[in-house]
Amino acid sequence: MSAHNPTSTSFANAIGVFDSGVGGLSVLRAIRAALPAEDLVYVADSGFAPYGDKSEAFITQRTLSIGNWLAASGVKAITVACNTATVVAIGRLREQTHLPVVAIEPAIKPAANTTQSGVVGVLATTQTLQSESVARLCNAYGAGKRILLQPCPGWVEAVERADLHSPQTEALIRQFVEPLMQEGADTLVLGCTHYPFLRETLQGMVGPDVTLIDPADAVATELARRISDSRRTDSNHFGTTQFFTSGDVAHVQKVVSLLWGDGAIVKPMPQ
Numbered sequence: 001m002s003a004h005n006p007t008s009t010s011f012a013n014a015i016g017v018f019d020s021g022v023g024g025l026s027v028l029r030a031i032r033a034a035l036p037a038e039d040l041v042y043v044a045d046s047g048f049a050p051y052g053d054k055s056e057a058f059i060t061q062r063t064l065s066i067g068n069w070l071a072a073s074g075v076k077a078i079t080v081a082c083n084t085a086t087v088v089a090i091g092r093l094r095e096q097t098h099l100p101v102v103a104i105e106p107a108i109k110p111a112a113n114t115t116q117s118g119v120v121g122v123l124a125t126t127q128t129l130q131s132e133s134v135a136r137l138c139n140a141y142g143a144g145k146r147i148l149l150q151p152c153p154g155w156v157e158a159v160e161r162a163d164l165h166s167p168q169t170e171a172l173i174r175q176f177v178e179p180l181m182q183e184g185a186d187t188l189v190l191g192c193t194h195y196p197f198l199r200e201t202l203q204g205m206v207g208p209d210v211t212l213i214d215p216a217d218a219v220a221t222e223l224a225r226r227i228s229d230s231r232r233t234d235s236n237h238f239g240t241t242q243f244f245t246s247g248d249v250a251h252v253q254k255v256v257s258l259l260w261g262d263g264a265i266v267k268p269m270p271q
Helices: 025-034 056-072 083-096 108-114 132-141 155-160 167-182 195-206 216-226 249-259
Strands: 015-019 040-044 077-080 101-103 119-124 146-151 187-190 211-213 241-245 266-268
Touching: 015 025, 015 056, 025 040, 025 195, 025 216, 040 056, 056 077, 056 083, 077 083, 077 216, 083 101, 083 132, 101 216, 108 119, 108 132, 108 187, 108 211, 119 167, 132 146, 146 167, 155 167, 155 195, 167 195, 187 195, 195 211, 241 249, 249 266
Parallel strands: 015 040, 015 077, 040 241, 077 101, 119 146, 119 187, 187 211, 241 266
Antiparallel strands: none
């Protein structure tokens, strides 16, 4: 990606948001609701999804590549809407850019504050759950609680296929959630931005007494705080949203139209 001409695309004064795929649309929706006047640029790195089973070196390379492209194209802030990219590479990205960088991480603190049973399940990718960041969060907020870390292989791929409600996806969800229910978990952290798109099926499976925690709104609030008033777009402006992908454009277009809504046009990301 570094070989392309960074001046070929201009996102002057926009906010860049990226994820390993379409999952970050759950965060983008929260950002759009919080900042309706801002222009948004979303990058789905679907050509390399999922990140959760990739090496740290690979995830770091993709994170820096996309972050540098967005920065060179003129965005005023970057949101990393991917838990795995955050826990692996957020430090390196912040070192390489002068821009405000807002990131998402599993919402273990609010989950620990919410649970009544004292048992919290954290649903995320293997790479996220093995990270120092999650260990730090568990140590900081897990005193007196049982924090159960549950990798969910296959969930990201299901969302990338827009396969949200099939019997196969329901079985895949049940496989990883039922053990947490048997352990008494009453609070589940959606520790991957793809997982909120499975929320309807997941909530129906665990019942109304189990709380699902998605940090997307908190990320949008932090982003709004980080963009100073002097850098805010005039409130009379109607914010635009552009979509790019490293994956198969036709397929990602279909999935984005389903998850985001008609009217979204997905373009290929310059290589």
